[in-house]
Amino acid sequence: MSKLPNVETSIFTVMSKMAVEYNAINLSQGFPNFPVDERLTQIVSRISAEDVHQYTPMAGYPPLLNKIASLLKSSYQRKVFPETEILVTAGATQAIFTTLLALLKPNDEVIILDPSYDCYEAPILLSNAKPVRVALNDDYTVNWNTIANAFSDKTKMIIINNPHNPTGKILNESDLENLEILLEKHPNVLLLSDEVYEHITFEQKHISTHTREKLLNRCIMISSFGKSFHVTGWKIGYLIAPEYLMKEIKKVHQFLVFSVNSICQVAVSEYLDLVKLEEISPFYQQKRDYFRTLLKNSRFQLMPCEGTYFQVASYANISNENDVDFCKRLITDYGVAAIPISNFYADGKDLKLIRFCFAKDNFTLEEAARRLEKI
Missing domain, CATH: 3.40.640.10 (Type I PLP-dependent aspartate aminotransferase-like (Major domain))
Structure with missing residues (x-):
């Protein structure tokens, strides 16, 4: 008998697995793809x-x-x-x-x-x-x-x-x-x-x-x-x-x-004796600003991003699909993986919002934006 009967495979695992299957750019899971210092x-x-x-x-x-x-x-x-x-x-x-x-x-x-x-x-x-x-x-x-x-x-x-x-x-x-x-x-x-x-x-x-x-x-x-x-x-x-x-x-x-x-x-x-922690925020702010600039001509509405390396975007002007289905179609039809925000709510509240991770190298962000602008 399960001790966690209502817990299923994580949405992060689901979307990352689909990203691999469809050779999509993975902006879903929160991990950088650029070299370590x-x-x-x-x-x-x-x-x-x-x-x-x-x-x-x-x-x-x-x-x-x-x-x-x-x-x-x-x-x-x-x-x-x-x-x-x-x-x-x-x-x-x-x-x-x-x-x-x-x-x-x-x-x-x-x-x-x-x-x-x-x-x-x-x-x-x-x-x-x-x-x-x-x-x-x-x-x-x-x-x-x-x-x-x-x-x-x-x-x-x-x-x-x-x-x-x-x-x-x-x-x-x-x-x-x-x-x-x-x-x-x-x-x-x-x-x-x-x-x-x-x-x-x-x-x-x-x-x-x-x-x-x-x-x-x-x-x-x-x-x-x-x-x-x-x-x-x-x-x-x-x-x-x-x-x-x-x-x-x-x-x-x-x-x-x-x-x-x-x-x-x-x-x-x-x-810790070598790194300057105050340089981390400017590095990611440049990533955030660049990603937002790349998407300025898309149909997505970008929400404010004050911290983290995640950008929430509304697709309400694009589709009436629920956010899980929209994210799956984003992978299968356009080759970009994102995370549906409804999975972060107990009741699956769907505000037509998805999450992109911009902790990626510029080439990845540029190619992802090129695909997202086609929607």
Whole structure:
């Protein structure tokens, strides 16, 4: 008997498989197709001949833990203790899964803001807890009254994703203030802040929960080196949590993976001395702007993109098809793969919107745009 009876093959897997079958340009799944920084690959090549192939300590390679602490200090002026408040994880998904499995009890409720990434719900269900999915406004702004009304005496946690996948929206100062007010009214509710795109923002920087003093003692923050450094296949991320929560999270982590890929940890630790994180956002902003320029003569209406490497587009002027069928036809008839936004909603809400990933080289974006302009 299935423990996840309503969970089917991920839409990302479906669209990527179709992209391969029809030799389509894959703008669906969120992975870059351009080369990794040579400085990073050179580090990997060198250290692979060194003694870096055995288990690291369970929480992470100690020099990397110290580098992460320094990164948080320089980026957010936050002081954390490497030994007790940082955990290196096998990607952000494992960080999220581990956190939810460790902190939820049966019948706890978790508020999720839709459209939402699909990795949140499964570990909640596997914990015998209940996901409570609350839709954002149709322009993807937050209705805090609606969220407040979703809280109950069983609410244990709320999950936010900032910058937001799939919409590219960023929470503003008012949003963070409303979140703080809401959590002050519910002192036992925890916050899981998924900030994997923290270094990919454009006209305005995202406001990290790392900077919100009122939230720090009840918040678990999730970050991703895979996203920031264009090495998604490495599956390396980290989470920050106060010690009393981290103790519980580490209990689960040690039995899921125990420790994370040692070569990746050593390589990232060295690379952090070389890379300038402030250069990541301008790089992706150039990609975003170029992709939007390429599509300016298409029939798609492009939504605002404030962060992440995803562009949401409306096809309402093109077709009345549901977004899943439209995305399938986009692959079979035009050779471009995208993701339907309805799959990010609990109720399959269809606003005739699809998501493109623009973390691609210029040739790929140009060819994709050429095909999309034919529609």
